[in-house]
Amino acid sequence: MTEEQAGEEINRMAQPVQPSNLTDARLADVEVLECPYPTYDLLRDQAPVWQDPHTGMYVITRYEDLRAILLDKKRFSNQRPGNDHASLTGTARKAYEKFKAEGWVPAASLAGRDDPEHKQMRSVFDGAFRASKIKALDPQVEQLAEDLMQDLKRHINFPARSQGRCDFVQQFAVPLPLIIICRQMGAAEEDIWQIKAWTDAWIKGVGFGLTEEQVLWSTTMEIQAQHYFQPIFERLRKTPDNSLLSDLVNLPVPGWGRTLNDNELHCAMMQDTFVGGSETTTNALSAGIMLLAQYPAVWEELRADPDRYLATFCEEVLRLESPVQGLTRMAMEDVQLHGVKIPKGAILNVRFAAANRDPQQFPCPNQVDLRRGNAASHLGFSSGTHYCLGAPLARRELYWGFKAFINHVASFRVLPENKLRHAPNYNLRALLNLQLEITPK
């Protein structure tokens, strides 16, 4: 199959919505989120600051504007609506009462705080995720990627069962980062599918247009997770070990005169670590293999010389298919940008994924370019004070994950029945399945 044919096949599956003008731009529509890139192009070109009539948020899409906003913590805050429990009403208040009665009300996440609290709390996280610790994990990540690929080969080599077929998401991309983080968070490896059900429920619970029943179901699932994690905190308080969680539990927060409390730890587990760290890496791994299926010439070049190209490939995946497509900031004062007045208190949605395809920063932005000199300047891990804490770990997981695939796979294709659908989510991009037919080496 030529590269063009491969591209057409994938495009036929995705059928991107092409808005012709701004009134057609519907970023919160499920079909647009399935392939938001043409909509990002239109906004970046015609309305770099666009107030989405459906969400009310000011959507920012140009690379330079995002960089400036992410670096300006005085005018743009990370506080999330809902951080202030006293102002909660309706379903949000019911969820809050349920947490209070049956579990722990999650405190604001690290990513949802401003200085000075952010700086103080971040120093605890920086201590737990220090470079020497992540470096020490590297052989473990490499070995796990190898083991999972061996399992996958055993599965596809058993013709009566699989005929060379597998689901890369379920059999590789989910377990690799989840097992690594489970080991570091004191959770049992055999519980990964239970934990995955909790993180999936959490993600569903922060979507748009949810019924009260859906929100409360997600709350119930989070409370279940809290009761699973709580005994682990208590054990590590009594008997510290060298895991990341042990550091988070036991390192004092500078200026607070105490360690993180249960409410803060529960938020750190669910949002900052399991969702923020594991879901995102899973989605980058799946997206990378999808891109290799889409661009056979890139696959050939990469497997011919992985030592030379693999690091850039990892960055290109994060740039092109950013697992975190966008997040919010709050304007702390009236701001004028590209002729648009953003009033104090308004919510901005900074679309990392749109900035990452900005032609002003990345020539031929829609192509995977293994020789791109500035690939790592993407904003897939954000920028500034909230720059992703887990980026060094995520990069190693991507590196070893793709390396194991290259080491063990001679050729592969996406099965035609796979529609390559993504989970309907405004901020996170997650391929639901990636059914492959693999010829192992």
Ligand code: HEM
């Ligand atoms: C490919 C994988 C990943 C992607 C794409 C990603 C993306 C991001 C982004 C965009 C932010 C910035 C939030 C903001 O600006 O408001 C962030 C922050 C964060 N990430 Fe990651 N992340 C990944 C992996 C990880 C991992 C493996 C961990 C930890 C296990 C992690 C933990 C965090 C934490 C704790 C923050 C908050 C940092 C702060 O606010 O100071 N992430 N991540």
